[in-house]
Amino acid sequence: MKFRLIPALLILLVMAVTLRLGFWQRDRAHQKEALEARITQFENAPALTLGSAPVELKDVEFHRVKARGRFVADKVVYLDNRPYNDQPGFYVVMPFKLADGGVVLVNRGWLPRNMSNRETIAPYSTPQGDVEIEGIARADASRAFELGQGGSAAHQLIRQNLDIAAYAAETGLPLRPFVIQQSSDDGDKLVRDWPAPDNGVERNYGYMFQWWGMAAAALAFGLYAARRAAKKAPAPSA
Template sequence: MKIRWLPALLILAVVAITVRLGFWQRDRAHQKEALEANITRYEHAPPAPVGAVPLPLADIEFHRVRATGRFMPENAVFLDNRPYNDQPGFYVVMPFKLAGGGYVLVNRGWLPRNTADRATIEPFATPAGDVTIEGIARADATRAFELGSGGSAPHQKIRQNLDVGAYARETGLPLQPFVIQQTSDDGDKLVRDWPAPTLGVERNYGYMLQWWGMAVAALAFGLFAARRAARKPSGA
């Protein structure tokens, strides 16, 4: 049987690439499973103190944290399109001036939208003076889908998303590179029924199976084509 090297090499390349991509997705799934195990462990660990010294996001994300200071309601931002139990509302995000120096953003909780006037913010309480809060360190205050960046333009009270670095430049505040997702109650009537973090492990396993399925299909096609070529009469 005469082997056609170019088609054979192409099929082998496809098989090698798709198999490698399947292993890559498997490794990503294992990494996320390890992170999920760490998140569970962090939930039962003592809260880490947040102060003036910057804490790298990679070292603090998903950890329980505690901070003492005072809220800055004049710089509050309301993140739109954050429903809760099918009811429209906002996340209330506010800078927190730390007692020992420095600042950190706090996602204080969920606030229902005024159904009569979208631009009107329902009243809520903000503690005066120094308070101690606890929460979970997160990379951001959650992200919602938006087209372009018009919904997150600077100097707007109501926005779609809020980037920590961009907000630090906008306000001139030396913010920590993360957001505290507040879990402690300070009597403000905001809802803090936070959804558990989803890392999409099942999606990675699904992609793994898809890539390996493509590898099997490519190999089967190559063997089928080679068999047909072998059955052709010589000179046909």
Template sequence: MKIRFWPALIILIVMVLTVRLGFWQRDRAHQKEQLNAQIVAFENAPVQRVGATPLALKDIEFHRVLARGTFMPDQVVYLDNRPYNDQPGFYVVMPLKIDGGGVVLVNRGWLPRNLADRTGIEPYDTPSGEVEVEGIARANASQAFELGHGGSAARQKIRQNLDVAAYAA
């Protein structure tokens, strides 16, 4: 039986590629297990208070945090294309002005899309005065697929994604 060179080479390349992809998948699984262990550890840790002194996000990401301040509803941003239970909707991201100075962004939850008017936002309540908010510190509000940057323009209330640095400016 004669072994042909090109078919054997192609089979060998495919075998090496699939073995390499298997190692890549294993490494990704280890990364996710490590992140999950970190999240579980922080979930049971004491709540960290967010105050006027800036905290590095890397030091508190995935930690439970507590902030006291006043919501700024005039600066709200609605993150578009965030489905929930197969229904289209928005994440409501609103700044909270912290007592003593500073601002944090709070993901206040999900709102359904007004199906009759794409830009219409269903009414919701925003507490006035001082509130206390407890949650999990995250680096971003979530990223959705976006073509170009048209859906993240700095002046729009409804955006595809939120660039925190551009929003702060």
């Protein structure tokens, strides 16, 4: 079979790109699997106690943590569009003033929405005085899709998302750079049936096979085209 240079180079280029993209998706899947193993390891390890010493996000993310202090109830934020069992509701995010100094945001749990009036918050209780809480350190209090800057302007209590640094500047609170996703129960009527993190490993493997399938298809097409061109070529004269 004879190969024409330009078509052959184009097919090789397509194969090189799609094979590389397939390997990239495979590497992403392996990275996510390693992260998943770390999360499981940290969640089953003894809880870290938060004290006065500053802690960076990278040193505490996904770890179980415990802290003693009191909730700052007048700075609460309700994160909208957080459904639970197909029921609309909010996440209750509240600053927690540590007994040893500093403040950390706590995602206290889920609260159902009042279906007749969006801005009416269902009753729940907040512990008074110093309490000890436990949970998982997260980079944020969960994120939902939003257009522009979200809906905080219309109602300061109800927002779509909450950026820690921006909220620290807004309130003047010395917030730690992470959020505690609370797991301990204090009888406040909030739901803490947290969804398991979905890192999308299956999607990465799916994309990997798709890219490699495209590489195989490009190779098959190139061989087929070369074979057809060979059949149509005039026979050499004697």
